[in-house]
Amino acid sequence: MFSPLIKELIESLRCLPGVGPKSAQKMALYLLERDSQGADRLAQSLRQALDKVGRCHQCRTLTEDTLCPICADDQRNSSRLCIVETPADVIAIESTKQFDGLYFVLLGHLSPIDGIGPEELGLDRLETLAKEVGVEEVIIATNSTVEGEATSHYIAQMLKPHGVDVSRIAQGVPMGGELEYVDGNTLALALEGRKRL
Amino acid sequence: MFSPLIKELIESLRCLPGVGPKSAQKMALYLLERDSQGADRLAQSLRQALDKVGRCHQCRTLTEDTLCPICADDQRNSSRLCIVETPADVIAIESTKQFDGLYFVLLGHLSPIDGIGPEELGLDRLETLAKEVGVEEVIIATNSTVEGEATSHYIAQMLKPHGVDVSRIAQGVPMGGELEYVDGNTLALALEGRKRL
Incomplete structure (x- = not known):
């Protein structure tokens, strides 16, 4: 019932995590009916990010620069x-x-x-x-x-x-966790990693 | 903590309906880390849809052709x-x-x-x-x-x-609706629109 280009847009929106067929359809129609400006910005920023974002040469995180903002910050230890x-x-x-x-x-x-x-x-x-x-x-x-x-x-x-x-990093009972509801494996780790007071 | 292009991608993903800051961040990182092919397809189909999709000359729905698939179908009444x-x-x-x-x-x-x-x-x-x-x-x-x-x-x-x-189209109690849980306005419409048996 949709024309081929709209179908293709719906299909391609499904690559987003957590987006099923219904939400993809809703998103595609929303963008075309009501927010072509936002869609344009999205297409552009996707293209730019794909072309330019690589890995930080030092810490390997995603960035378009040689060094990511954290590695480039000389205030860090x-x-x-x-x-x-x-x-x-x-x-x-x-x-x-x-x-x-x-x-x-x-x-x-x-x-x-x-x-x-x-x-x-x-x-x-x-x-x-x-x-x-x-x-x-x-x-x-x-x-x-x-x-x-x-x-x-x-x-x-x-x-x-x-x-x-x-x-x-320590493993154990999370903040606010009530023992009754904490799973056995976590509790075992918490016992094993106990700290002397 | 993100570089400008990644920040811009996260921001622009928020134009999608139902996508808040957290999911936008998750989507952007997912696309860049694991599905650059899907992201490329999405960028391309967005651009194509934006450039070509207009309205059906007869029924005004969204389509890239002069007539949408339904208007073009001569089997329809x-x-x-x-x-x-x-x-x-x-x-x-x-x-x-x-x-x-x-x-x-x-x-x-x-x-x-x-x-x-x-x-x-x-x-x-x-x-x-x-x-x-x-x-x-x-x-x-x-x-x-x-x-x-x-x-x-x-x-x-x-x-x-x-x-x-x-x-x-008729207004009234939806299929499977239990009267106890149907709101008063709907019930009023259902009474008004009653059909003789």
């Missing part, structure tokens, strides 16, 4: 390095305002089944960075998943011989 | 015309498979406060259509809102002098 899986994780940690160092973004985690090994995550560059730039402390903040743990373990083994202070 | 507010309403009525006629899409409803009068809705063209093409029956399927009702009333008054059989 370059002797501390936090290792995360994705650019969104950088935002999450920045929002705590508790970390003043630099980041290293893996853009993924070790997953041999998908062909993602240490090289794909840039771990060779991370090792060079740790050796040469004088990084003293590394905080590993990969996800608390099987793959995140494996990646964390691999990185820790790789960096320890270089005399770097390597730590892993 | 051209003596019946269904008037709806948006292209999405056409899809909704088509999905019932109960209507074999043609459509007329207002792309809006009468709203003097927003400067939308009969001309903006193409009602002059609708009148010509009713006079010249031999439309015998018009079914008005505008929304059951104040504006939809006003628009329906206006169109009915306009078409009646031309000897066209004008009707309005």
Whole structure:
């Protein structure tokens, strides 16, 4: 019932995460009926981002410059390095305002089944960075998943011989968590990681 | 914390209906990290749709051709015309498979406060259509809102002098509706529109 170009627009909107056939249809009709200016801006910024955004030469996060805004900021403490899986994780940690160092973004985690090994995550560059730039402390903040743990373990083994202070973010009961509703695995981690008062 | 082009992409994704700052960020990072092919397709189809999609010369719905697929289909009964507010309403009525006629899409409803009068809705063209093409029956399927009702009333008054059989879709209790939970206005309409058995 839609003409081919409109169908193609609906189909292509479905590449967005969380957008099913119904919302894609709604979005396409909305853009064409009521917000062609916004659609134009979106088409343009998609094209620009696709053409120009690459990876930060130092931390591998997404940016169109050689260095991302954080790596380029000389106010940051370059002797501390936090290792995360994705650019969104950088935002999450920045929002705590508790970390003043630099980041290293893996853009993924070790997953041999998908062909993602240490090289794909840039771990060779991370090792060079740790050796040469004088990084003293590394905080590993990969996800608390099987793959995140494996990646964390691999990185820790790789960096320890270089005399770097390597730590892993704490795992346990989240803020406001009531024990009754916390799952068993989390509780086991919380018990194991208990701190003396 | 994001570079300017990524920020601009996040901002421009917010023109999509139902997309807030968090989902826009998620979408932008997803496209750049994992689906540059999909993003490319989206940019391209947006550009194409913006450049080529206009209105059907007969029914005013969105299409890149002179006539939309429904108006171009000579199997449809051209003596019946269904008037709806948006292209999405056409899809909704088509999905019932109960209507074999043609459509007329207002792309809006009468709203003097927003400067939308009969001309903006193409009602002059609708009148010509009713006079010249031999439309015998018009079914008005505008929304059951104040504006939809006003628009329906206006169109009915306009078409009646031309000897066209004008009707309005029924209003009442929806399928599966339990009276206990149906709102009072709907129930009042259902009582008023009762049918003799």
